[in-house]
Amino acid sequence: MKKPLPALGLLLLLGILALAAFLFGRPLSRWARTLSLRSPRLREWFHNSAAHPDWRIQAGQRCASGAPFIFPTTGYVGFLWDDSFRLGQAHQGIDIFGGQTPGETPIIAAASGYLTRRPDWKSTVAIRLPDDPLHPGRPLWTYYTHIAWADGSSLIDPAFPPGVENLWVEAGTLLGYQGNYSGSPNNPTGVHLHFSLVLDDGAGFLRNELDIRNTLDPSPYLGLSLNGANDAVPTCPSGD
Numbered sequence: 605m606k607k608p609l610p611a612l613g614l615l616l617l618l619g620i621l622a623l624a625a626f627l628f629g630r631p632l633s634r635w636a637r638t639l640s641l642r643s644p645r646l647r648e649w650f651h652n653s654a655a656h657p658d659w660r661i662q663a664g665q666r667c668a669s670g671a672p673f674i675f676p677t678t679g680y681v682g683f684l685w686d687d688s689f690r691l692g693q694a695h696q697g698i699d700i701f702g703g704q705t706p707g708e709t710p711i712i713a714a715a716s717g718y719l720t721r722r723p724d725w726k727s728t729v730a731i732r733l734p735d736d737p738l739h740p741g742r743p744l745w746t747y748y749t750h751i752a753w754a755d756g757s758s759l760i761d762p763a764f765p766p767g768v769e770n771l772w773v774e775a776g777t778l779l780g781y782q783g784n785y786s787g788s789p790n791n792p793t794g795v796h797l798h799f800s801l802v803l804d805d806g807a808g809f810l811r812n813e814l815d816i817r818n819t820l821d822p823s824p825y826l827g828l829s830l831n832g833a834n835d836a837v838p839t840c841p842s843g844d
């Protein structure tokens with residue numbers, strides 16, 4: 605009688621490896637890329653931003669002539685959409701680091717729309733575009749957060765108090781300033797803007813922005829490569 609077991613065992617092992625690669629290959633590569641590329645570059649930016657003027661994108665720049673959005677703040681895009689800080693977790697937006705001090709770097713609306721700030725939002729505003737410029741016929745939300753001091757005192761412009769709903773703002777309107785509020789008081793993040801594009805829930809509000817499946821790759825909207833698959837530092841060539 606033949607012994608099929610070793611061959612079967614090998615096949616089984618190969619199958620398990622293929623399945624693991626399928627399930628974890630991409631998350632692993634994103635996580636490794638975030639740790640090995642983005643984090644060291646961010647440290648470099650904080651220590652010596654003057655050496656990298658090309659890493660800085662200016663608020664209001666339109667990075668490609670066909671891009672519908674302008675850049676929402678000045679700084680270095682340290683973390684990209686679909687980067688991964690922890691295995692299994694995917695970054696739902698981009699992080700733009702303007703400097704070390706909260707309250708200094710203005711944030712502007714990347715596109716015109718209707719601004720909402722929920723009563724309990726200390727550091728966040730969201731702007732609904734009735735018509736997604738790249739997918740006409742569906743609404744799209746732009747989401748801006750970390751606009752507060754580490755203790756939670758807001759850096760959002762007083763024109764947008766808590767509870768404001770559906771207030772029309774033009775692209776380029778000042779929304780507030782980059783802050784370091786993490787969501788829990790006195791547990792600061794680095795000073796930055798987290799900017800994301802969130803799908804509508806069909807009932808007039810945005811879907812849960814913490815789930816990347818509810819968000820879009822912002823690359824075509826801002827006209828530069830902002831996907832976590834990109835090894836390079838996103839830079840803005842035209843800057844009109």
Ligand SMILES: [Zn+2]
Nearest residue numbers: 697698699798
């Ligand atoms: Zn972020």
